[in-house]
Amino acid sequence: MNIEQQPPIVIIGTGYAGYGLAEALRQRDQQTPIVLFTADDGHNYSKPGLSTALTRDRAAGELVTETPLALEERLNIRIHTRCPVYSIDAKSKILSTASGEQRYSKLVLAQGAAPIRLPLQGDAANEVISVNDLQDYRHFRERLQGRKRVSIIGNGLIGCEFANDLANAGIEVDVIGLSAWSMDRLLPQVVGEQLQNRLADKGVHWHLNTSAASVDCIGDGYRLTLQNGEQVDTDLVLSAVGLRARTELAAAAGAEVGRGIKINGGLRTSLPDVFAIGDCAEINGQLLPYLAPINAALPALADGLLGWPTMVQYPLMPVMVKTPACPLTLQAPAADLEGDWHIEQTDGGIRALYIDAQQQLQGFVLTDDLGSERQYWLDRIGCPLEQVA
Ligand SMILES: Cc1cc2nc3c(=O)[nH]c(=O)nc-3n(C[C@H](O)[C@H](O)[C@H](O)COP(=O)(O)OP(=O)(O)OC[C@H]3O[C@@H](n4cnc5c(N)ncnc54)[C@H](O)[C@@H]3O)c2cc1C
Incomplete structure (x- = not known):
C-alpha cells in the first residue's frame, strides 16, 4: 500500500520569527517535518544588534550566532537558503519557489518588512x-x-x-x-x-x-x-525612514492585507491553514515590529500549528531605545488615544507620563536612571492619575 507522507509545515522567513517558530515547534514535537525558505543566506543573527554593532566593533560575520547547516542538524529541519518563494496556491497548498514546487500542510508567513x-x-x-x-x-x-x-x-x-x-x-x-x-x-x-x-x-x-x-x-x-x-x-x-510589511505574496494569493498581513488572535490569516507572525503581520489594525510581540506569539502559534488552537495574550511591551547618550525606556500609548504628557524633571532624568481624557495613565517615557522605575509604571498602566502620582 502506498501511504502518502503528510506534507511539512512550511515557514517562509528565517528571521527572529521564522527560526523562533522552528525552535518552539521542536520543543513540542520532534517528528513533524518542518521546511523553511529564505531569500537570504539563512545565517542566524540578532537584528537589534545591527544598530549597536559599530560601537561594539563587530564585523557582519561576528554577528552570526548559528549557520543554517548547524540549525538543520540541531533542529532536524530543512532550510532552503537564497530561495525566494514566488507564489502561494492556497487552494492546492503548493508554493512556487526558486527551487521548484513545495507542498505544505500548514504555511507560516514570517517575511518581515522591507525598508521604505x-x-x-x-x-x-x-x-x-x-x-x-x-x-x-x-x-x-x-x-x-x-x-x-x-x-x-x-x-x-x-x-x-x-x-x-x-x-x-x-x-x-x-x-x-x-x-x-x-x-x-x-x-x-x-x-x-x-x-x-x-x-x-x-x-x-x-x-x-x-x-x-x-x-x-x-x-x-x-x-x-x-x-x-x-x-x-x-x-x-x-x-532610515521606516519599514513596510512584506504583504505582496499574501495579497497575490488572496489574503486580506492592510498595512500588514491581517491575522486574528490565533495568528491565522484569511486563507485556510496560512498563518503570519512578526513584522509582516497586522493585528487589530496594528503593526507590532518588535521582538516582544513575536515572543508572546510563538508559543500560541506553535500550539496552534500542532493542533491545539490558542489565542495570543500580548502583555505590555516596553521598548528600550539603544541610544546610550540618552537611555530611554518607554511604553507608548495607543496611537489613537487622546491625552497629554505630564513631564517631571528629576536629578535622575525625565519622567513623562501620558494621561488620557479619563485621567488614567496610558504610557510613559523614562530617561537615564529613571529606567529603573519601568516595572513600577508598567504595573500602574490603566490606573487613575491620583493613584499613581
Ligand atoms: C536596526 C534595527 C534595530 C532594531 N532594534 C530592536 C530592538 O532593540 N528591540 C526590538 O524589540 N526590536 C528591534 N528591532 C525590530 C526587530 O528586529 C524586528 O521586529 C524583528 O527582527 C523582525 O523579525 P521577523 O522574523 O518578523 O522579520 P525578518 O528578520 O526581517 O525576517 C524576514 C525573513 O523573511 C525572508 N523573506 C521575505 N520574503 C521572502 C520570500 N518571498 N521568500 C523567501 N523568504 C522571504 C527574509 O529573507 C528573512 O529571512 C530592530 C530592527 C532594526 C532594523
Whole structure:
C-alpha cells in the first residue's frame, strides 16, 4: 500500500520569527517535518544588534550566532537558503519557489518588512543605503571604510540609534528629519530635544522639519539637497525612514492585507491553514515590529500549528531605545488615544507620563536612571492619575 507522507509545515522567513517558530515547534514535537525558505543566506543573527554593532566593533560575520547547516542538524529541519518563494496556491497548498514546487500542510508567513525607499532625485539617489538585515550591514561596513561623515535620512527610533552608534565610532553624523523633534511619534518634545542635545554633544548635526530632496555625486562623496534648500556634503547616505510589511505574496494569493498581513488572535490569516507572525503581520489594525510581540506569539502559534488552537495574550511591551547618550525606556500609548504628557524633571532624568481624557495613565517615557522605575509604571498602566502620582 502506498501511504502518502503528510506534507511539512512550511515557514517562509528565517528571521527572529521564522527560526523562533522552528525552535518552539521542536520543543513540542520532534517528528513533524518542518521546511523553511529564505531569500537570504539563512545565517542566524540578532537584528537589534545591527544598530549597536559599530560601537561594539563587530564585523557582519561576528554577528552570526548559528549557520543554517548547524540549525538543520540541531533542529532536524530543512532550510532552503537564497530561495525566494514566488507564489502561494492556497487552494492546492503548493508554493512556487526558486527551487521548484513545495507542498505544505500548514504555511507560516514570517517575511518581515522591507525598508521604505524615498522618491529621491539626483544622480546618486540609487546609492542611498538602508540597514535592515545582516547583508545590508555587511555592505554598510564595506562602504564605511575610511569614511568620516554619514548622513541619516530619518529621525525616528532606528535613525537615532544609528546616529548614536556612528557617533560612538567617531563618525560625524547629520540627521535629516521631517518632524520638529526626534522620535516624535514616541516621545514628548522635551525628551526628543534632550536626546538631540545629548547626541549633538557627540557631534551629531540635526536638520529638522525638512526632508531630503536629492542626492548627487560630488568628488568621492555626495551632496544632499534638502527640501528647505540647505545642502549637506557627506561620504555616505543612510536611509532610515521606516519599514513596510512584506504583504505582496499574501495579497497575490488572496489574503486580506492592510498595512500588514491581517491575522486574528490565533495568528491565522484569511486563507485556510496560512498563518503570519512578526513584522509582516497586522493585528487589530496594528503593526507590532518588535521582538516582544513575536515572543508572546510563538508559543500560541506553535500550539496552534500542532493542533491545539490558542489565542495570543500580548502583555505590555516596553521598548528600550539603544541610544546610550540618552537611555530611554518607554511604553507608548495607543496611537489613537487622546491625552497629554505630564513631564517631571528629576536629578535622575525625565519622567513623562501620558494621561488620557479619563485621567488614567496610558504610557510613559523614562530617561537615564529613571529606567529603573519601568516595572513600577508598567504595573500602574490603566490606573487613575491620583493613584499613581
Ligand atoms: C536596526 C534595527 C534595530 C532594531 N532594534 C530592536 C530592538 O532593540 N528591540 C526590538 O524589540 N526590536 C528591534 N528591532 C525590530 C526587530 O528586529 C524586528 O521586529 C524583528 O527582527 C523582525 O523579525 P521577523 O522574523 O518578523 O522579520 P525578518 O528578520 O526581517 O525576517 C524576514 C525573513 O523573511 C525572508 N523573506 C521575505 N520574503 C521572502 C520570500 N518571498 N521568500 C523567501 N523568504 C522571504 C527574509 O529573507 C528573512 O529571512 C530592530 C530592527 C532594526 C532594523
